[in-house]
Amino acid sequence: MEINREHKPEFSYVGKRVPRVDAVDKVTGFAKYVDGIELRGMLYGKILGSPHPHARIISIDTSKAEELPGVEAVITGKDIPYNKTMARVINDRSLLATEKVCYVGAPVAAVAAISEEIAEKALELIDVKYEVLPSVLDPEEAMRPETIRIYDEFERNIAAVRRVRIGDAEAGLKASDYVFEGTFKSNLVDQAPPDTDSTVAVFEPGGGLTVWATSNTPGLELALFSRCFGIPKDRIRVISLTMGGGYGGRSAGTHPARYITAALARKVGIGKPVKITDTREEEFICSNVQRDMIHHFTIGVMKDGKINALKDEAIYDCGAYADLAVLEAEYQRLTIGATYNIPNISWDSQIVYTNEPGSGALRGFGDQQLFFGLEQLMNEIADKLNMDHLEFRLKNIFRDGDYVPLLHRELHAFALDRCLERTAEAIGLKEKSIRWNVSDKRIRAIGIASGNHQAGWRAGFGSILWRTGVRSPEALYELQPNHPALVRLPDGKIEWRPGFEIVDKRIGKDVYDADPSSCIIKMNEDGTVILYLAETDYGQGYTTAMAIIAAEELGVKPEDITVFSGDTSLPVAGLGSYASRLTMIAGRAVQRAAIDLRNQLLAMAVKVFRELDRVVTPENLEVKERKIYIKGTDK
Amino acid sequence: MAEQKLVTLKINSAPRPVYVKPNWTLYHVLKIELGLLGVKQGCDGIGECGHCTVLIDGKPVYSCLVLAIECEGKDITTIEGLAPTGKLDPVQAAFIEYDAVQCGRCVPAMVLAAKALLAKNPNPTEEEAKEAISGILCRCTGYYKFTDAIMSLKKGG
Numbered sequence: 113m114e115i116n117r118e119h120k121p122e123f124s125y126v127g128k129r130v131p132r133v134d135a136v137d138k139v140t141g142f143a144k145y146v147d148g149i150e151l152r153g154m155l156y157g158k159i160l161g162s163p164h165p166h167a168r169i170i171s172i173d174t175s176k177a178e179e180l181p182g183v184e185a186v187i188t189g190k191d192i193p194y195n196k197t198m199a200r201v202i203n204d205r206s207l208l209a210t211e212k213v214c215y216v217g218a219p220v221a222a223v224a225a226i227s228e229e230i231a232e233k234a235l236e237l238i239d240v241k242y243e244v245l246p247s248v249l250d251p252e253e254a255m256r257p258e259t260i261r262i263y264d265e266f267e268r269n270i271a272a273v274r275r276v277r278i279g280d281a282e283a284g285l286k287a288s289d290y291v292f293e294g295t296f297k298s299n300l301v302d303q304a305p306p307d308t309d310s311t312v313a314v315f316e317p318g319g320g321l322t323v324w325a326t327s328n329t330p331g332l333e334l335a336l337f338s339r340c341f342g343i344p345k346d347r348i349r350v351i352s353l354t355m356g357g358g359y360g361g362r363s364a365g366t367h368p369a370r371y372i373t374a375a376l377a378r379k380v381g382i383g384k385p386v387k388i389t390d391t392r393e394e395e396f397i398c399s400n401v402q403r404d405m406i407h408h409f410t411i412g413v414m415k416d417g418k419i420n421a422l423k424d425e426a427i428y429d430c431g432a433y434a435d436l437a438v439l440e441a442e443y444q445r446l447t448i449g450a451t452y453n454i455p456n457i458s459w460d461s462q463i464v465y466t467n468e469p470g471s472g473a474l475r476g477f478g479d480q481q482l483f484f485g486l487e488q489l490m491n492e493i494a495d496k497l498n499m500d501h502l503e504f505r506l507k508n509i510f511r512d513g514d515y516v517p518l519l520h521r522e523l524h525a526f527a528l529d530r531c532l533e534r535t536a537e538a539i540g541l542k543e544k545s546i547r548w549n550v551s552d553k554r555i556r557a558i559g560i561a562s563g564n565h566q567a568g569w570r571a572g573f574g575s576i577l578w579r580t581g582v583r584s585p586e587a588l589y590e591l592q593p594n595h596p597a598l599v600r601l602p603d604g605k606i607e608w609r610p611g612f613e614i615v616d617k618r619i620g621k622d623v624y625d626a627d628p629s630s631c632i633i634k635m636n637e638d639g640t641v642i643l644y645l646a647e648t649d650y651g652q653g654y655t656t657a658m659a660i661i662a663a664e665e666l667g668v669k670p671e672d673i674t675v676f677s678g679d680t681s682l683p684v685a686g687l688g689s690y691a692s693r694l695t696m697i698a699g700r701a702v703q704r705a706a707i708d709l710r711n712q713l714l715a716m717a718v719k720v721f722r723e724l725d726r727v728v729t730p731e732n733l734e735v736k737e738r739k740i741y742i743k744g745t746d747k
Numbered sequence: 748m749a750e751q752k753l754v755t756l757k758i759n760s761a762p763r764p765v766y767v768k769p770n771w772t773l774y775h776v777l778k779i780e781l782g783l784l785g786v787k788q789g790c791d792g793i794g795e796c797g798h799c800t801v802l803i804d805g806k807p808v809y810s811c812l813v814l815a816i817e818c819e820g821k822d823i824t825t826i827e828g829l830a831p832t833g834k835l836d837p838v839q840a841a842f843i844e845y846d847a848v849q850c851g852r853c854v855p856a857m858v859l860a861a862k863a864l865l866a867k868n869p870n871p872t873e874e875e876a877k878e879a880i881s882g883i884l885c886r887c888t889g890y891y892k893f894t895d896a897i898m899s900l901k902k903g904g
Contacts, residue, residue, distance in 0.1 A: 135842075304886065354851060
């Protein structure tokens with residue numbers, strides 16, 4: 113099917129102010145959030161978290177809790193069919209800990225009761241005996257050989273390493289006119305969405321499961337629930353209602369409470385919903401967070417301001433789980449190699465465990481921590497060279513059409529230069545000096561920094577590259593000879609461990625690698641439209657943006673479109689809303705579907721006009737305000 | 748366990764008889780007992796976020812810090828009271844026009860706070876508009892959309 117690439121001279125709705133499709137529900141208080149779900153017979157769940165940052169579990173005695181009147185289920189790790197459900201890249205995480213706890217708040221047991229009050233009392237009656245171990249709270253200390261291992265398999269507490277090698281950084285530094293160094297530590301950041309995570313789960317006869325979750329990735333949740341409970345995917349329904357934003361921290365595989373809620377529902381029996389809502393205290397203390405990093409940059413520059421070499425020795429404190437940190441480091445790897453055109457780069461990131469809340473995502477997905485340090489150093493270098501901050505960057509960034517060694521290809525539609533120039537103009541960078549407005553209460557300052565981020569999950573890169581950082585087993589062997597993904601064949605050849613190329617049978621390699629979005633558009637007899645989307649709008653305006661695209665192509669008003677989204681029972685597929693991918697990828701799906709629908713309408717219209725003795729072709733026709741016109745007429 | 752007492756709360760101009768325990772907050776009664784879900788919880792019910800805001804005798808109040816039993820005889824307005832037939836209140840319409848709606852979590856509280864301000868002061872300054880919403884946390888919008896919406900409703904134009 114051909115995409116219509118004709119540039120429309122004027123848009124009816126794109127670029128115009130269009131009220132959000134969900135605005136009325138939100139201003140009237142009618143919009144539904146998961147923590148507002150109150151079903152008949154619903155039970156309330158609570159999770160018992162570890163009070164220690166690092167301890168071995170000696171025993172768990174739930175008997176007194178089970179006897180408390182009003183308690184309907186108490187579970188521990190043995191009650192979860194696949195306790196390692198959340199482990200995606202690295203197998204370091206159980207839903208309910210059975211042997212060891214590695215951070216304060218690590219879930220150990222859970223209770224479902226007829227009220228929150230009783231559930232809380234029941235937690236107090238669960239007796240867990242711990243052997244407290246020395247806790248590791250500093251990543252540099254964690255890497256010392258004498259420090260206790262948080263996980264037995266990971267020497268020096270290093271979960272993974274990532275690196276970039278372009279040219280020869282050491283030689284490049286030696287050949288530079290000036291060498292600058294800087295060490296930058298970014299801090300831990302909590303996503304703090306205005307509503308805390310909430311889940312309601314209920315099992316149905318025949319083994320089905322329905323879950324309402326504050327998840328921005330219902331499609332991926334479905335795969336994980338299937339993995340957790342061994343349920344075929346057609347028997348699971350995941351519904352994301354309105355959510356208080358995402359901020360990165362809500363995707364599948366980061367909130368144990370979601371799967372624990374379902375495990376409680378399974379224990380209490382068919383037809384009894386269980387709800388768990390995190391407290392704000394829990395959200396701050398033990399939910400996944402944007403983890404902190406240390407970057408030590410060494411940058412070599414020539415007299416004329418051209419950067420000749422960059423070295424970065426980074427330590428990524430991933431807390432108690434490395435999964436998201438590994439993925440973030442992968443993004444940083446791409447960013448460091450695809451922003452500034454530096455001929456010699458040596459970038460190393462060591463991802464290190466500590467006894468703190470595990471790594472999660474926050475908007476920027478790793479790039480914030482990287483640019484925080486790098487861009488400050490860039491300004492210092494520009495100052496030392498007496499160069500304008502903007503000019504120094506323009507001199508060194510990649511340009512459209514440049515070949516990027518790290519990506520093995522040329523850049524297309526890359527406009528970082530125009531972004532920087534327009535930003536500088538918009539903020540009046542040249543007119544204002546850096547410390548712009550100093551009063552006794554405040555200092556207002558102005559500055560500029562480059563940013564770059566790979567939008568999209570990993571379309572085109574393949575899951576091997578993002579999971580290991582390299583493209584071949586030999587390259588991985590060079591980095592980490594003991595990596596669990598490798599096997600040595602009898603003839604000495606290094607190969608991928610059988611099955612490693614398949615991320616997870618339930619997720620499906622093709623879906624995971626391609627990360628597609630799909631949609632279905634239905635037009636009713638009265639010309640109004642229903643748009644079915646797989647992903648969620650959590651306040652970013654996704655459903656409205658898609659309605660605008662559909663409206664533009666179909667010649668209907670956005671208010672003539674109703675959107676259903678974020679429910680895996682809808683006949684559309686997509687993993688979820690993340691990685692800044694929706695406008696581009698789901699938008700394309702919506703545009704294609706709308707064009708297809710429009711073409712069908714025009715074909716029908718040709719027949720209708722013929723019956724009215726007007727001979728037209730589809731090219732003579734246009735759609736406008738729920739009608740089909742012969743172009744240039746009022747017919 | 749404390750006994751439940753039958754009280755009549757005047758909510759959105761209608762009398763609502765409801766059984767309450769003396770230690771229940773107005774938030775709990777509105778949400779759990781009466782199913783008025785427009786009140787939200789963003790902190791642990793400790794008066795930190797403002798999302799549970801309702802109007803009591805026209806004044807914005809954190810419903811998590813007020814006991815339901817103390818509200819007998821008072822006029823309680825929740826977000827549900829503004830558009831009972833679906834016709835939007837001018838404050839709600841202004842919020843939509845100025846896109847002061849993102850995730851929506853703080854919006855009921857913001858709408859009520861704005862309404863309370865304009866009822867008492869139809870011609871606020873921008874500082875007064877900011878002050879009126881200063882007790883409600885928003886994680887999404889950067890706040891300026893709410894003050895823009897409020898200022899668009901000034902009687903003076």
